[in-house]
Structure formats: C-alpha cells, structure tokens
Amino acid sequence: MIDPAWEGKVQFYELVFGTWLTYAFLVLMWERALHATKPEWIYALITFLGASFFWVNHYFQYAPFYAWLLNGYTLTFLIIYYALCVRGESRSVGWKIAAMLSAVAFTVAFIGFENIARYFVERHGVNEFWIMLVAYFGFVWLIAWRGRAHR
Numbered sequence: 001m002i003d004p005a006w007e008g009k010v011q012f013y014e015l016v017f018g019t020w021l022t023y024a025f026l027v028l029m030w031e032r033a034l035h036a037t038k039p040e041w042i043y044a045l046i047t048f049l050g051a052s053f054f055w056v057n058h059y060f061q062y063a064p065f066y067a068w069l070l071n072g073y074t075l076t077f078l079i080i081y082y083a084l085c086v087r088g089e090s091r092s093v094g095w096k097i098a099a100m101l102s103a104v105a106f107t108v109a110f111i112g113f114e115n116i117a118r119y120f121v122e123r124h125g126v127n128e129f130w131i132m133l134v135a136y137f138g139f140v141w142l143i144a145w146r147g148r149a150h151r
Contacts (some may be wrong), residue, residue: 008061010114013121013128013135015054018113020138023047025109027146029102030085034095040146042084049077050110078103 026047031037056073060066081103086096117135120126 002059003063006060006063006066008057008059010054010057010061011118011128012054012058013131014114014117015051017117017131017135017138018110019047019051020135020142021113022050022106022110023142024145025113026106029105034099034102036089036091036099038085040150045084046081046106049080050106053077053110 023043027043030043053073056066056069060069063069078100082100085102086099089096089099091099117128117131121128121131
C-alpha cells in the first residue's frame with residue numbers, strides 16, 4: 001500500500017485544468033514555433049506522459065525515493081520525447097536542440113497551468129468544481145479545434 005505520508009500537494013483538479021491547456025500549448029509550440037506538424041497521437045501521448053507526472057507528485061512527493069523516481073521518470077519522458085518528436089527529423093542541429101528544449105517549455109507550461117488552477121482555489125476561494133467545469137469545456141473546445149484541423 002502507498003504510505004499516505006508520502007502524498008504531495010498536487011490535486012486532481014489541477015491536473016485536469018492543466019492538461020487541456022498544455023495540449024494546446026504543445027500543438028502550437030510544435031506547429032507555429034518549431035514549424036513541424038506531428039501526428040495527433042504524438043501530441044496526445046506526450047501530453048499523457050506529462051500528465052502522468054501527477055502520479056509521482058501526488059502519491060510520492062514525500063517518499064524517501066522521490067528524487068530517484070522523479071529523475072527516472074524525467075529521463076524516460078525525455079527519451080520518449082526525443083524518439084517521437086525529434087529523431088528522424090532532417091533538420092539542423094540548432095533546430096533539434098530547440099526541439100529538445102521544447103520539452104522543458106512543455107513541462108514549465110504544464111506546471112504553470114496547474115498552478116493557475118491552484119491559485120484560484122487557494123487564493124480566491126473558487127470551488128474546484130468550477131475549475132473542473134472550465135477544464136471540461138476546454139476539452140470540448142480542444143476536441144473541436146483539433147477535429148477541424150484534420151478535415
């Protein structure tokens with residue numbers, strides 16, 4: 001069983017709110033900033049893997065092995081990010097470095113979007129229900145937006 005004393009501060013409503021925004025951020029970063037279009041399943045998989053950090057930060061943030069778990073997960077994420085997004089691209093070395101640094105931008109954006117949700121709940125007393133409602137409408141918008149992109 002997972003020791004409840006290991007549990008971190010990250011809550012599910014933060015993850016849900018951050019996920020749809022981060023997906024949009026990832027798509028825009030790759031298609032507008034890096035001028036590369038990836039198949040939709042790659043955007044979905046990268047976002048899913050980023051969202052999976054929730055497990056590490058929610059259930060194990062105060063575990064004695066947290067640093068090992070976080071670093072191992074980060075390394076795995078970066079290897080998969082490289083394999084799916086960068087490897088095989090016939091681009092310059094500078095572009096490939098920028099593409100790998102986009103993994104950092106992705107992570108920072110995800111954390112930032114999650115913290116927006118936390119800010120409204122903790123500092124302004126907004127019930128997490130409303131944050132989740134905004135997120136679910138955000139997912140509807142995201143599905144419609146990406147659906148139009150593939151017609």
